[in-house]
Amino acid sequence: MSGLQGRVALVTGASQGIGRACALALAAEGATVALAARNEAKLSEVQAEIEAAGGKAAAFALDVADEASIKAGAKAILDQLGTVEILVNNAGITRDKLVMQMKREDWEAVLATNLTGAFLLTQALLRPMLKNRWGRIINISSVVGRTGQAGQVNYAATKAGLIGVTRSLAREVAARGITVNAVAPGYIETPMTAVLNEAQTAAMMTTIPLGRAGTDADIAHAVVYLASEGAGYVTGHVLDVNGGMFMGG
Ligand code: NDP
Numbered sequence: 632m633s634g635l636q637g638r639v640a641l642v643t644g645a646s647q648g649i650g651r652a653c654a655l656a657l658a659a660e661g662a663t664v665a666l667a668a669r670n671e672a673k674l675s676e677v678q679a680e681i682e683a684a685g686g687k688a689a690a691f692a693l694d695v696a697d698e699a700s701i702k703a704g705a706k707a708i709l710d711q712l713g714t715v716e717i718l719v720n721n722a723g724i725t726r727d728k729l730v731m732q733m734k735r736e737d738w739e740a741v742l743a744t745n746l747t748g749a750f751l752l753t754q755a756l757l758r759p760m761l762k763n764r765w766g767r768i769i770n771i772s773s774v775v776g777r778t779g780q781a782g783q784v785n786y787a788a789t790k791a792g793l794i795g796v797t798r799s800l801a802r803e804v805a806a807r808g809i810t811v812n813a814v815a816p817g818y819i820e821t822p823m824t825a826v827l828n829e830a831q832t833a834a835m836m837t838t839i840p841l842g843r844a845g846t847d848a849d850i851a852h853a854v855v856y857l858a859s860e861g862a863g864y865v866t867g868h869v870l871d872v873n874g875g876m877f878m879g880g
């Protein structure tokens with residue numbers, strides 16, 4: 632146990648992949664987990680899975696690319712659960728194209744979901760966290776935000792941007808007992824990476840010293856650690872969980 636009994640957590644993008652795994656893991660540690668994403672049917676399945684394992688969860692339809700939806704969703708979550716003490720900004724999309732082919736809408740869509748969404752949701756939930764004088768904000772960045780990746784200028788900008796947000800906000804809220812950290816996953820097998828073809832996957836594999844793709848559970852373990860009481864002296868940190876793909880320190 633990580634001492635999360637009685638804590639309230641919110642995970643965005645909890646309907647599948649890494650977000651789902653983080654929600655299951657936080658609930659297994661005793662947190663009540665608010666599950667947010669657009670697909671309500673999938674959220675209900677995750678909620679049922681958590682409850683079947685004896686955990687507590689509630690589902691909230693929320694589109695992080697839509698400011699009105701964020702405001703309404705944050706209000707609904709606070710009304711129902713009272714507070715959010717652990718916020719995992721995980722929702723993310725890709726729209727990969729080489730720069731010369733990238734349309735402004737590809738740029739804007741990825742920024743709105745991955746970066747502006749995390750900013751607006753954090754802002755909407757920060758006041759009660761500041762009042763509580765305890766909080767954990769965990770932003771899901773990417774190895775791509777550290778190294779760059781051809782075909783992903785939009786995505787890499789958001790993932791590097793989240794690292795800047797993490798370190799700046801960590802300084803703003805440290806005095807109130809709130810830590811802000813990022814997790815930077817490497818190549819993780821989820822629906823997001825299932826679109827890569829065999830050649831792309833094989834090429835990726837040659838860059839991973841540990842010789843395997845990561846799992847959503849690998850990321851969930853890191854998130855549970857950063858949410859834990861024991862991580863209370865860690866802030867402004869970027870935790871690489873990438874099998875050694877990038878060893879940047
Ligand atoms: P998936 O595509 O499997 O899941 C993405 C999740 O984000 C879904 O639950 C989706 O739910 C949600 N989402 C997307 N857009 C929105 C939106 N506008 N509003 C609310 N929720 C939204 O991706 P992964 O699980 O692989 O990725 C999760 C995070 O981890 C992302 O931020 C990704 O960038 C990052 N990451 C992933 C890596 C990997 O190798 N898989 C590597 C590095 C980082 P719904 O469609 O129901 O709204």
